[in-house]
Amino acid sequence: xxxxxxxxxxxxxxxxxxxxxxxxxxxxxxxxxxxxxxxxxxxxxxxxxxxxxxxxxxxxxxxxxxxxxxxxxxxxxxxxxxxxxxxxxxxxxxxxxxxxxxxxxxxxxxxxxxxxxxxxxxxxxxxxxxxxxxxxxxxxxxxxxxxxxxxxxxxxxxxxxxxxxxxxxxxxxxxxxxxxxxxxxxxxxxxxxxxxxxxxxxxxxxxxxxxx
Amino acid sequence: xxxxxxxxxxxxxxxxxxxxxxxxxxxxxxxxxxxxxxxxxxxxxxxxxxxxxxxxxxxxxxxxxxxxxxxxxxxxxxxxxxxxxxxxxxxxxxxxxxxxxxxxxxxxxxxxxxxxxxxxxxxxxxxxxxxxxxxxxxxxxxxxxxxxxxxxxxxxxxxxxxx
Numbered sequence: 322x323x324x325x326x327x328x329x330x331x332x333x334x335x336x337x338x339x340x341x342x343x344x345x346x347x348x349x350x351x352x353x354x355x356x357x358x359x360x361x362x363x364x365x366x367x368x369x370x371x372x373x374x375x376x377x378x379x380x381x382x383x384x385x386x387x388x389x390x391x392x393x394x395x396x397x398x399x400x401x402x403x404x405x406x407x408x409x410x411x412x413x414x415x416x417x418x419x420x421x422x423x424x425x426x427x428x429x430x431x432x433x434x435x436x437x438x439x440x441x442x443x444x445x446x447x448x449x450x451x452x453x454x455x456x457x458x459x460x461x462x463x464x465x466x467x468x469x470x471x472x473x474x475x476x477x478x479x480x481x482x483x484x485x486x487x488x489x490x491x492x493x494x495x496x497x498x499x500x501x502x503x504x505x506x507x508x509x510x511x512x513x514x515x516x517x518x519x520x521x522x523x524x525x526x527x528x529x530x531x532x533x
Numbered sequence: 534x535x536x537x538x539x540x541x542x543x544x545x546x547x548x549x550x551x552x553x554x555x556x557x558x559x560x561x562x563x564x565x566x567x568x569x570x571x572x573x574x575x576x577x578x579x580x581x582x583x584x585x586x587x588x589x590x591x592x593x594x595x596x597x598x599x600x601x602x603x604x605x606x607x608x609x610x611x612x613x614x615x616x617x618x619x620x621x622x623x624x625x626x627x628x629x630x631x632x633x634x635x636x637x638x639x640x641x642x643x644x645x646x647x648x649x650x651x652x653x654x655x656x657x658x659x660x661x662x663x664x665x666x667x668x669x670x671x672x673x674x675x676x677x678x679x680x681x682x683x684x685x686x687x688x689x690x691x692x693x694x695x696x
Contacts, residue, residue, distance in 0.1 A: 371543065371544075371582075372542055372543045372544055372594075373542075373543075374543070375542070375543060375558070375559060381558050381559050382558055382559060382674070384689065387631075389630075389631040389633075390633075391633060391638055399638075465633045465635070466633055466634045466635070467633075468631035468632050468633045468641075469631075470630050470631055470670070471689070472559075472561070472630065472671060472672040472689055473558070473559035473672045473674070473689060474559065475558055475559030475560075475561070475672070476559045476560060476561035476628070476630060476671075476672025476673075477561060477630055477672070478561070479560070479561030479562045479563050479582075479630065479672075480561065480562070480630055480631065480640065480641065482543060482563075482582055483562055483582060483583060483640045483643045484640050486582050486583050486597065487583060487640075490593065
């Protein structure tokens with residue numbers, strides 16, 4: 322298996338490009354779902370110490386809403402769509418308004434319905450992200466049912482630590498941010514996509530991209 | 534006398550004399566292990582990530598794995614003057630943050646394995662596990678104070694539990 326810490330700039334760049342293609346597709350899908358413009362930033366490939374994951378995305382104690390899916394196809398990876406709790410709630414409100422004309426404020430919705438809407442958003446974003454990658458490298462696309470959690474950021478990121486912790490002390494992550502534009506009162510909703518390739522999937526990815 | 538607070542990061546292991554407050558923020562599948570000897574006034578905490586160090590090279594932090602953290606923290610307690618027969622342990626954490634319908638990949642259920650391995654390792658060394666708050670699907674923030682030897686556990690949406 323490739324030693325993550327020894328990846329060269331070309332290889333990290335190739336992985337980032339994969340993130341770029343995934344993000345473009347995810348942004349298009351989210352835009353269709355919400356009928357809004359979606360802004361995306363340039364994805365980054367990062368090597369992060371597993372001991373510092375908790376702080377890597379901001380205050381480890383902040384409450385976030387997160388959707389997790391597992392790729393069950395040829396490219397083995399996990400994907401997380403993660404948002405501040407406030408952004409997640411705004412996203413759910415917007416989705417329900419857009420799709421069903423709902424005017425019900427989020428505080429009055431049952432938690433089940435919020436989670437279900439959130440997992441739908443996460444599912445569409447992550448599934449389109451992964452689909453673009455599978456098309457690019459020619460692997461079969463299959464994805465798990467999404468899992469949802471609302472909790473402290475650092476608790477959620479334990480999942481990443483336990484994937485990479487079994488192999489060493491460094492995690493390779495592809496990070497990207499999407500934000501919804503055109504909301505009233507200058508509001509902004511953003512969310513992070515984190516792609517966590519299984520350590521053994523990186524070889525496959527680099528081979529398919531012809532940089533190994 | 535004010536208690537100095539020590540915040541442990543992932544895979545950290547720390548033993549200190551009272552007064553001290555030992556803190557770990559946002560445990561998910563990880564384990565917060567507390568060991569203490571009230572008579573010798575010594576307490577320790579470890580933030581354990583994974584059950585088993587098998588197959589990994591020896592350069593890693595000992596606090597990372599249950600099988601290496603438990604003997605290491607007991608050794609350190611003894612070195613600082615604790616009496617083995619008086620050392621007691623409490624644990625918190627080991628949640629499963631995401632559940633996928635059907636079969637979940639192995640790393641999602643690592644919390645339960647962390648609990649099991651930590652419990653087994655403590656028993657093997659004859660250390661009494663006197664209290665635990667483990668499992669479930671919520672993260673925990675924990676604080677252990679040598680003022681009352683209690684472990685305070687904060688869980689989102691459930692408030693505070695003291696064990």
